[in-house]
Amino acid sequence: MLPNYRFPGRCGPEWGSGGIFGLRYHNGTLYFTLAFEAEAHFVDFESGEERTYDFTLVGKAPTSGGDTYNAVETVDEFIYFGGWVHAPAVYRENRRILFNNKYSHVHSYDTEERSVKLLWKDSIHHESEWAGEVSEILYDPYNDRLLLAREDGHANLGVYALPRKGGNAKKLLDEPSPKGTRVHDSVFFGVGKNFDWGVRKLAALDLITGEWSPFEPGGSVDGKSYVRPVLGAMASAYNRAFAFVRGGLFAGNPLMGEDFSFYRLFDLGTFYAPLRVNAVNVGGGIVTAYNAHHDAMYKPADGEKWRETNEVAGPSVLLYITPPMVKIVGAFGARVTSVEKADGKLLIATNSTPNTGAVEATPFDTGSRDLVVLDEMILREKPPAVAFSGAVPGRPFGGFPLDGYREPRVIFHMKGDGRLRVYEYDLSLPPEGAEEETFGLEKGRNVIDLGAFSGVVSFEVEGRGRFRVELI
16 A cells, blocks of 8 residues: 655755656656655565665765655666665755765665665766766666666766666766666667757667667757757657656657657646656556746846746646647646556546745755656546646747546637737657648737647747636
8 A cells, every 4th residue: 555645845955856766667666766865775576665765875874865856767676776865965054055976876776675875976066066966867778778868967978878787887878867768679879968058969878789879869840940958757668768858759760660749748838848757658558747837046146047947837638649649648837857657547646836046045945846656547547637828939839638528618818900820730750740820910819719729739929918828
């Protein structure tokens, strides 16, 4: 029996709020890490017995951190979990946490022996900079090793290989990479810095030969440009790699002759994105989330970035990807941090508060974290009513899935007369491109019935105003 997990803010010095990360059900054990408290939890489903680990194999207490990117993998009886941790955490009164003791790490948990082992740790022992966090762990079955993706940090970034028994990590790719996914006999990694532009390319590692093949991300199926595709999660299905990014997703597999294409999804002109969440395969498809408030500036020192990161344009949504369909199956608050399937249920970890900035640390976690248990039947039920609103961006936006909705509409409040272009497409593999329809917009309130459209719709507006999309 799974306890009713609710975690209010407790001692855990870092930037704003962490969350529940790394949800993984394996061999009768549910694992997750509670950050920023640096608590790894291991719950025996049969007995209900729970063990916790405080990361003191890395260094002295008090520890903080743990994992904020869902770095977890399972092989045989082992759960491998990674991330980063302060050991010990040193917090100054000027709202600054020092990074001298920040380590990247990989541990293993033996589900049969019920024991934790530290496999590897890395630190550059700098006051304000740190070694790349472990944001992805993937198993390489051909070489029986773990592949580590590292992007968030200042040194030792890229893709590394670590023996399953631990030891030295060997660098395989000298470019920052936050996420990856295995497809056929290769592993695709997103390459680029998330707090810069985002995905610059997707690089494939051949597990047999060890050779790398770089591929440029392709154009959008609606024929328009996209901006800052920061990478949140990756998954594979249909012999393709899926990279979920701010404003949409890339899908394809150039190794089998299909270039990567960009499908616009929830491009709202804000920092709404599938960041700090994972993607899992369920029923042959993919379940993941796009988050409303994952990373934000707390103090309005930079007005433009403060507004971009704090504008809440809609609820966080849980998606079920079964091409050509994209279906909304859940609506949540500020963010979803981790998703897992267990015993006919979907486990959804949520948080009420985002990560904040480097000079905005607190001596405690500021969020309310909890675990929501849903029946898998939500994947087949009518989607929840949701709404999105905001200022009309001066570029293409949207990517709203209409599957399952009977009365979708968009309302524009215009400052003057304008024009609306609606692009209709779906998640066809390979992509089919979009159909376009044009509407005139008048000053004031305009209601456009989207019931005649299907699949996914994105918009381009000539003129200034605000929009509200209602999916009911």
